Amino acid sequence: MNRRRVLRGMLNGGAVTVALPLLDCFLNGNGNAMADGTSMPIRFGTWYWGQGISKNVFVPKQAGVNYELPEEIESLKDIKQHINVLTNLNAYRDTAFFCHYTGWVVARTGIAPETGALPMAESIDTTVANQMGRTTRFKTLSTTATGDVRDIISYESPTTPNPPDFSPISLYARLFGPDFQDPNAPTFTPSPTVMVRKSALSGVMDKIKGLEGKVGAADKTRLDQYFTGLRHLENQFDQQLTKPEPRPACVMPAAMKDMDTGSDYALVAQRHALMSGLLAMAVACDQTRVFNMVYSYGFSNTTKPGYDKPHHTCTHEEPKDEKLGYQPNASWFVRRAMESWANYVKAFASIKEGDGTVLDNCLILGNSDVSEARVHSIEEMAAFTAGKMGGKIKTGLHIPCGGAKITNLGFTALKALGLDMKTWGAKSNETDKTISELLA
Amino acid sequence: MSKTAQKTGAKSAEPDSAGTPKHLRALTQDQYLNTLAYVFGPDVQIEPHFPPAQRTDGLLALGTARSGVSSAQLELYQKAALGVSQLVINPERRKFLFTCQPRSATAADAACATAFFTRIGRLIHRRPLTPAELKEYVDEAGAAADRLQDFYKGLAVSIEAMLISPDVLFVVETAEPDPAKAGAQRLDAYSLATRLSLFLWNAAPDDELLRAAEKGELQTPKGRLAQVNRMLASPRLEKGVRAFFDDMFAFDAFAALSKDAQVYPAFTGVTAADAREETLRVVVDHLIAKQGDYRDLFTTRETFISPRLAAIYKLPAPPAWTRYTFPEGSPRSGIVTHVSFLATHAHPVRSSPTMRGKALRELLLCQPVPPPPPNVDFSALENPKSPFKTTRDRVTFHLKNPVCAGCHRITDPMGLALENFDGVGTYRSEEKGQQIDASGTFDGKAFAGAVGLGQALHDNPALTSCLVKRAFSYGSGSAAGNDAQPLLAYFNTRFGEQGYKLPVLLREITTSDAFARVKAE
Numbered sequence: 001m002n003r004r005r006v007l008r009g010m011l012n013g014g015a016v017t018v019a020l021p022l023l024d025c026f027l028n029g030n031g032n033a034m035a036d037g038t039s040m041p042i043r044f045g046t047w048y049w050g051q052g053i054s055k056n057v058f059v060p061k062q063a064g065v066n067y068e069l070p071e072e073i074e075s076l077k078d079i080k081q082h083i084n085v086l087t088n089l090n091a092y093r094d095t096a097f098f099c100h101y102t103g104w105v106v107a108r109t110g111i112a113p114e115t116g117a118l119p120m121a122e123s124i125d126t127t128v129a130n131q132m133g134r135t136t137r138f139k140t141l142s143t144t145a146t147g148d149v150r151d152i153i154s155y156e157s158p159t160t161p162n163p164p165d166f167s168p169i170s171l172y173a174r175l176f177g178p179d180f181q182d183p184n185a186p187t188f189t190p191s192p193t194v195m196v197r198k199s200a201l202s203g204v205m206d207k208i209k210g211l212e213g214k215v216g217a218a219d220k221t222r223l224d225q226y227f228t229g230l231r232h233l234e235n236q237f238d239q240q241l242t243k244p245e246p247r248p249a250c251v252m253p254a255a256m257k258d259m260d261t262g263s264d265y266a267l268v269a270q271r272h273a274l275m276s277g278l279l280a281m282a283v284a285c286d287q288t289r290v291f292n293m294v295y296s297y298g299f300s301n302t303t304k305p306g307y308d309k310p311h312h313t314c315t316h317e318e319p320k321d322e323k324l325g326y327q328p329n330a331s332w333f334v335r336r337a338m339e340s341w342a343n344y345v346k347a348f349a350s351i352k353e354g355d356g357t358v359l360d361n362c363l364i365l366g367n368s369d370v371s372e373a374r375v376h377s378i379e380e381m382a383a384f385t386a387g388k389m390g391g392k393i394k395t396g397l398h399i400p401c402g403g404a405k406i407t408n409l410g411f412t413a414l415k416a417l418g419l420d421m422k423t424w425g426a427k428s429n430e431t432d433k434t435i436s437e438l439l440a
Numbered sequence: 441m442s443k444t445a446q447k448t449g450a451k452s453a454e455p456d457s458a459g460t461p462k463h464l465r466a467l468t469q470d471q472y473l474n475t476l477a478y479v480f481g482p483d484v485q486i487e488p489h490f491p492p493a494q495r496t497d498g499l500l501a502l503g504t505a506r507s508g509v510s511s512a513q514l515e516l517y518q519k520a521a522l523g524v525s526q527l528v529i530n531p532e533r534r535k536f537l538f539t540c541q542p543r544s545a546t547a548a549d550a551a552c553a554t555a556f557f558t559r560i561g562r563l564i565h566r567r568p569l570t571p572a573e574l575k576e577y578v579d580e581a582g583a584a585a586d587r588l589q590d591f592y593k594g595l596a597v598s599i600e601a602m603l604i605s606p607d608v609l610f611v612v613e614t615a616e617p618d619p620a621k622a623g624a625q626r627l628d629a630y631s632l633a634t635r636l637s638l639f640l641w642n643a644a645p646d647d648e649l650l651r652a653a654e655k656g657e658l659q660t661p662k663g664r665l666a667q668v669n670r671m672l673a674s675p676r677l678e679k680g681v682r683a684f685f686d687d688m689f690a691f692d693a694f695a696a697l698s699k700d701a702q703v704y705p706a707f708t709g710v711t712a713a714d715a716r717e718e719t720l721r722v723v724v725d726h727l728i729a730k731q732g733d734y735r736d737l738f739t740t741r742e743t744f745i746s747p748r749l750a751a752i753y754k755l756p757a758p759p760a761w762t763r764y765t766f767p768e769g770s771p772r773s774g775i776v777t778h779v780s781f782l783a784t785h786a787h788p789v790r791s792s793p794t795m796r797g798k799a800l801r802e803l804l805l806c807q808p809v810p811p812p813p814p815n816v817d818f819s820a821l822e823n824p825k826s827p828f829k830t831t832r833d834r835v836t837f838h839l840k841n842p843v844c845a846g847c848h849r850i851t852d853p854m855g856l857a858l859e860n861f862d863g864v865g866t867y868r869s870e871e872k873g874q875q876i877d878a879s880g881t882f883d884g885k886a887f888a889g890a891v892g893l894g895q896a897l898h899d900n901p902a903l904t905s906c907l908v909k910r911a912f913s914y915g916s917g918s919a920a921g922n923d924a925q926p927l928l929a930y931f932n933t934r935f936g937e938q939g940y941k942l943p944v945l946l947r948e949i950t951t952s953d954a955f956a957r958v959k960a961e
Binding site for chain 2: 098099116117118138139140141142146147148149150156157159160161162163165170174192193195196197199200201203204207208211214215216219221222223225226227228229230232233236261262263264301303305306307308309310313
């Protein structure tokens, strides 16, 4: 007897609650959080900006707690206590080098790419989501403020990109549209329509087996991926059929208007702010525990009013000001990115949860594709973390990493999140070292 | 006399080829929508927002044979399937879509559901359903109908499930032994029908094509030719041709194209959509309606303009889309001088001879241009004390640096011929007070301006061989590699012998042995 027969039998019998045994895959996630009904779930997020830094005005002169924010990251003053600034991290190209690609792919997947098309491994958010994202409505949420669906930073497998939500209004509809279940609603009635749709979905899942024999190994992996997606849909149905845990921090945001497309910096900032707010509330409402945001992409098209070069072109063509020691307009773009990073962190810090804020239960990694964009350097890159992850991560520090591998940062996050891994990454970027200053 | 020679009366014969692999291809958004429109009627409209595939070897179509489907993407598929299922059971549509009435509107009716799913399931699955599959859909719909006390709502549940089935959203190609050649494999009839239909119509096979597959006709040269001729004569060919050129010309770039509103206030999102439409209209008009020579697309002065485009072209605005011919002596001729090409291959704030040259090479001539090397400092170009006034001065600097010159020599001299058009494609004769010099060279040929460039493209043999390569790759789902050279050369010869007419090329490809041959794994 398969699961579907069980379910269909129950439907015919008029049962109103679904008491199917949980699939194995739902049991190995979320072991720690909410089990006793009191502790808050841990969440993992990322933030990405393109085109790196201007080293001499970005890298703090002092290490540790009492560091001064250099002018390019001045705007982080309000979030200084929530974040860590990590500098002097290296990525290694191993084979060919892909400008604006190799650096972030190493930081996010642990492995240098061999082609400019697809990475060699799943991205870190997927690794984390496979561990702790299975009990929420969305396993992971990926967003971009650029307005371009092709600005992909998350991969479910080397061949399965996870395209981002790119418009605030459609992100709103996805999160808080008709399928949203308010966890604090006083009543709960499972929908019979959802029950029958779930039963039919089981039939779809049974079809995969028949197809697997017809395809080669690579395509079988793609079908497996598809099957994982079907399980995700089944999980969403289960969510809709189960009374949600109350989430006092969750307040459904007001509906929003659509906004203009375009890459003017002010539009990007506005899109970023709207989507950050939605992401933070989605986390507070426990719709997801893993989330990604792209502020700008490697070949950033962000424009500055009255200046004839978008960000990427500017980094190549603007002369370094010898007196300042950096490219003034390129730095102007990085400063706008840092303002948005501050806003992103504030969005999570502004929602109270338990004795603290949502941010206190998050670990957010921020990184870029290069250090100095002018020469596509992937040495001495900078990165951030934000949030204390339920007290497991220290904040408020500048940590000069002395040329350590940038994969140490991802590995530290994975270890702190409780993933049982001996190493992370491959070839020159493989690591078994954590950044001990981060760990409380 | 070979099979090919019989059907065309030509002297040359198709060279033997290893064929192409059988694929697992994800349906694109347009293929999905075009199929739904055929099955359920054009008014069953949804906006599913499927993300695009990853461009592979010059085509998005090839990415569909590699990329997996993420959970977030599957959510979009499901949302679309739910939307369609609700539209299909709408009382207004039932009378067209149902050939039977249920005994009761508030309970299951297996006979009526069976009639419905037999017909719909065959078109959606691109093959007849097996009895077991049919029973599953009918049973599921029946259980749901009884539970919800609504026959149609029960059907909707099974329709939704069908539309997210892996064998619907993925095209699973299957092979069988080729009786005409010992040891060789060919696509089975349904896989061949789908490959033909996705290529020529950008949609699943219609009832007649499935019938020809069922009867075995499609596996005979005569039967296949008859179906191909029918498909080429159908108005649905337009959708297929649009999809192919949209892919080949990389028009997916329009989805995210924006221009600096201060520098180019006349260029809006609507302008971008119209620019894409203009070129596709010319492609369809010239290649299908007029059966024109493909090379003439690059010299024709005939086009279509919309009110928004008129602002960019500096022409009096027509009330709606209208035919227009750029006058003799106009600096515009050929699709390379359209706003579409000029605006997508330029910066948000200015023109770019390098981007334009690179696009000409890669998209139209299949000549890949290497990416810039790392650690190049371009800032000498922008030294405030530099004497560079025009874009030409700036890019000429590339050629003085040996590291840059290797690639820029391939791109810039072509792109410079388009310098009379700014970052959105508006004509200009001066830049910063300097008269623009729009002379260019291309593979040793010198010419003046865009008109000369169009003629040089027209005359370059790589123009047609690139189209042949792209069309075969797109249709077969596999990048044509070196081992396909004799085959591509054969197609190109046949194409040329018959006046470089697109329908001829499509017929040559789709009726070839190579198109249906499955490469051994």
